[in-house]
Amino acid sequence: MGLNKEKYGVELFYSQFNSIIGIFSGAHIGNLTDLQTAFVSEEPLEKADFTYDIERPYQKIEHELFKVKSYVATGKVGKLELVYARQFNLRNEFDKHLPRSGDKDPNVPELKFGLTTHTGDLIWEHERVKKFKGSIGVGGIYQGNTTEGRNFIPNFIKYSSGIFWIENWTSNNYKLQIEGGVRYDKIYQQAYIWEKQELTEPDFNYENFSGTIGSVYKLTSAITLGYNFGSAWRPPGINELFSDGVHHGAAAVEIGDRTLSPEKAYNNLISVEYRAEKLLIQLEGYYNHIADYIYLAPELPPTLTIRGAFPTFRYKQTTATFKGVDTKVNYHFHKNVTYTGKVSLIRAFDETADEWLYGIPSDRFENGINFHVDSLKSLKNLFVGISLQHVLEQTRFEAGSDFVPPPKGYELLSLQAGLEIPLYKTKKQTVPLIIGMQINNLLNTTYRDYLNKFRYYSDEMGRNFILQLKTTF
Amino acid sequence: MQTIQKITKASLYLFLAATLMVGCKKDKDSPKPNNPTPPANEEELITTVKITFVDTAGVEPTVTVFFRDPDGDGGNVPTQFDTIRLAANSVYNATLEVFDESKNPVENITTEIVQEADEHIFCFTPTNVNLNIIRTDSDGTYEVGLASQWIVGNTSVGTTQVVLKHQPGVKDGTCAPGDTDVELNFVTEIQ
Numbered sequence: 001m002g003l004n005k006e007k008y009g010v011e012l013f014y015s016q017f018n019s020i021i022g023i024f025s026g027a028h029i030g031n032l033t034d035l036q037t038a039f040v041s042e043e044p045l046e047k048a049d050f051t052y053d054i055e056r057p058y059q060k061i062e063h064e065l066f067k068v069k070s071y072v073a074t075g076k077v078g079k080l081e082l083v084y085a086r087q088f089n090l091r092n093e094f095d096k097h098l099p100r101s102g103d104k105d106p107n108v109p110e111l112k113f114g115l116t117t118h119t120g121d122l123i124w125e126h127e128r129v130k131k132f133k134g135s136i137g138v139g140g141i142y143q144g145n146t147t148e149g150r151n152f153i154p155n156f157i158k159y160s161s162g163i164f165w166i167e168n169w170t171s172n173n174y175k176l177q178i179e180g181g182v183r184y185d186k187i188y189q190q191a192y193i194w195e196k197q198e199l200t201e202p203d204f205n206y207e208n209f210s211g212t213i214g215s216v217y218k219l220t221s222a223i224t225l226g227y228n229f230g231s232a233w234r235p236p237g238i239n240e241l242f243s244d245g246v247h248h249g250a251a252a253v254e255i256g257d258r259t260l261s262p263e264k265a266y267n268n269l270i271s272v273e274y275r276a277e278k279l280l281i282q283l284e285g286y287y288n289h290i291a292d293y294i295y296l297a298p299e300l301p302p303t304l305t306i307r308g309a310f311p312t313f314r315y316k317q318t319t320a321t322f323k324g325v326d327t328k329v330n331y332h333f334h335k336n337v338t339y340t341g342k343v344s345l346i347r348a349f350d351e352t353a354d355e356w357l358y359g360i361p362s363d364r365f366e367n368g369i370n371f372h373v374d375s376l377k378s379l380k381n382l383f384v385g386i387s388l389q390h391v392l393e394q395t396r397f398e399a400g401s402d403f404v405p406p407p408k409g410y411e412l413l414s415l416q417a418g419l420e421i422p423l424y425k426t427k428k429q430t431v432p433l434i435i436g437m438q439i440n441n442l443l444n445t446t447y448r449d450y451l452n453k454f455r456y457y458s459d460e461m462g463r464n465f466i467l468q469l470k471t472t473f
Numbered sequence: 474m475q476t477i478q479k480i481t482k483a484s485l486y487l488f489l490a491a492t493l494m495v496g497c498k499k500d501k502d503s504p505k506p507n508n509p510t511p512p513a514n515e516e517e518l519i520t521t522v523k524i525t526f527v528d529t530a531g532v533e534p535t536v537t538v539f540f541r542d543p544d545g546d547g548g549n550v551p552t553q554f555d556t557i558r559l560a561a562n563s564v565y566n567a568t569l570e571v572f573d574e575s576k577n578p579v580e581n582i583t584t585e586i587v588q589e590a591d592e593h594i595f596c597f598t599p600t601n602v603n604l605n606i607i608r609t610d611s612d613g614t615y616e617v618g619l620a621s622q623w624i625v626g627n628t629s630v631g632t633t634q635v636v637l638k639h640q641p642g643v644k645d646g647t648c649a650p651g652d653t654d655v656e657l658n659f660v661t662e663i664q
Contacts, residue, residue, distance in 0.1 A: 144504045155505070155506065157504045157505075201505075303550075304542075306551075
């Protein structure tokens with residue numbers, strides 16, 4: 001809903017989304033043995049009869065968004081825009097079982113998680129003046145988090161404010177573009193934690209400058225060169241500061257560190273693109289230096305709890321460097337047939353400890369062939385594609401730093417196909433039924449992925465069929 | 474006339490905005506707790522397992538072992554994890570008790586397990602140790618394991634796994650279904 005005039009305008013937006021999501025009760029686990037049992041069993045150990053009622057375990061979710069956007073033209077060259085938004089999210093989690101002592105109200109969730117966010121932005125944009133185009137603005141965010149029930153993360157508030165200025169310069173022949181920007185941010189976080197019956201309110205102040213400068217140069221009509229240097233930072237998240245306990249999503253113990261300082265990165269990115277009629281080559285190389293890089297490192301031995309031993313991870317920080325190359329090639333060797341190739345290599349090093357960083361993706365390669373027909377009689381967008389993904393074993397790790405060494409490399413074959421069938425006609429258009437089919441891990445390869453924490457106990461998914469039917473009405 | 478229209482329109486939007494703002498859902502809980510005391514921990518926690526062994530012949534002394542992690546998962550490490558030391562070639566009656574020592578007063582979860590015996594089972598698995606363990610109690614249909622008999626053989630050292638499964642609606646006398654509430658590997662010495 002809105003009012004849009006040349007000189008000024010207001011837009012209002014409001015949406016609400018409420019849902020109750022049932023959770024498959026066989027997916028609920030108590031410890032690692034349950035997890036392993038669930039993974040290896042042919043059929044779920046607990047099956048429920050079919051029902052339309054949503055029973056425990058389930059989640060009740062509420063989302064609400066309210067947004068006002070207004071603008072005023074400032075002379076001929078610019079526009080002043082003011083945006084305010086309020087978002088409210090509430091998640092109630094109801095566990096599979098009520099506590100054994102039967103005096104708990106079943107309508108009170110075992111975990112209630114509320115998040116209220118207010119954002120405000122005031123931005124002044126100016127149209128091209130001589131060769132410059134840019135904007136300048138200020139923004140602020142307030143976040144209030146509340147958690148009730150099971151010990152998850154503490155309540156906290158977060159204020160952040162920032163001021164930025166960004167300009168873009170384009171040469172007369174449009175061959176060279178240079179863009180530069182600076183911003184300054186201030187963030188204040190305060191947590192409320194009950195420790196031994198006492199409320200503590202640790203607070204954190206962060207502030208930082210960041211900047212970016214980049215340029216794109218069209219060397220010929222086919223070749224584009226790019227270079228970008230930027231600095232960036234982020235403060236530690238509340239979970240990184242305060243986690244302490246079993247993370248059920250990962251079946252691992254995670255331990256935070258209150259003394260973490262913000263992560264500061266200096267990123268260099270160089271890119272070359274060659275785009276011709278039949279061939280597209282994209283090549284990107286980067287070198288990033290990150291001071292106080294925050295990561296989750298395995299800590300040996302596993303933590304002993306009453307439900308057995310859990311692998312344990314602690315948030316740590318160090319000075320790290322990331323070097324890498326990403327390439328993509330597309331070759332249309334026939335009007336209906338396209339080859340796609342991708343390579344992704346990354347080397348990450350812990351400069352302080354002088355060793356490889358934990359948990360970095362190993363080298364991966366992908367080759368695919370896609371056969372595509374725009375239309376065949378009344379059918380549209382028919383395609384069949386096959387791709388082979390090749391992931392090498394991660395050999396760049398420190399011996400003895402992990403619970404188990406990285407898993408072996410693997411090759412996965414997957415198949416995709418799809419088409420559009422006309423369903424019915426309206427005055428404006430023909431509404432199609434879009435059918436998509438995908439088979440992942442076609443050869444049912446048994447493998448584990450280095451980046452998945454479940455690799456400590458189980459294999460990845462086997463052959464997996466996905467069928468999608470989509471239409472609008 | 475146009476100005477009036479403009480003003481009417483603008484105020485209409487303002488009114489709508491205000492209505493929506495007021496109509497928005499409020500998070501009733503403020504991030505900063507208002508209560509001077511921590512919220513009651515409604516979550517059930519098992520912090521302690523106690524096993525008492527009584528010699529059926531009345532000759533050997535009674536043995537009591539504990540596993541204790543009073544603050545639950547994470548935080549401090551378990552404070553007590555005893556070795557089970559039993560006399561060779563004897564028979565013990567074992568009684569299992571389960572507590573929540575994070576609460577004040579300490580909550581005895583054993584009574585709740587007794588009340589809901591048809592939802593619980595204890596499983597015992599000795600490894601590398603000459604030991605035979607049988608459950609000696611019942612919920613009416615299946616065994617429970619709060620009471621058991623430990624038939625001890627020759628001198629040996631190994632482990633005994635003690636597992637408590639919560640199996641509401643799915644108990645079938647085996648250890649397979651349900652969620653694991655306890656899984657402990659007690660070092661066991663027969664001497």
